[in-house]
Amino acid sequence: MSQTMKIKKGDVVHVLRGKDAGKEGRVLEARPKDGKVLVENINVIKKHRRPKAIQNTTGIGGSVVPGGIIELPAPLPVSNVMLVCPSCGKPTRIGTIEKTIGGKQVRIRVCKRCNQEVDR
Ligand SMILES: [Zn+2]
Structure with a gap:
């Protein structure tokens, strides 16, 4: 059985390891299957994109998608x-x-420091 992930989308997390250790960011995406999270502005990788020509289907003109560097957070x-x-x-x-x-059993996340509920 896979470990349940206690970090969810929208949480603010503190980075413990890696090049962004010590930083904080908001979770953009939680991937429980991979045990990974995507955090805003954390573990950002730069991808170089080449300019790309797009052929116009009419055969007239066409346009060019400018190249550049795109920055994406990696999980x-x-x-x-x-x-x-x-x-x-x-x-x-x-x-x-x-x-x-409401008669339903639910699991609620609590902070181990202050015992307050994390989910509001
Ligand atoms: Zn707390």
């Missing part, structure tokens, strides 16, 4: 980041508690 292992608690504002480990809401 990083979820173990390299730590959630920043929205309540105490510090990188923290996450615990989960079970709660019954």
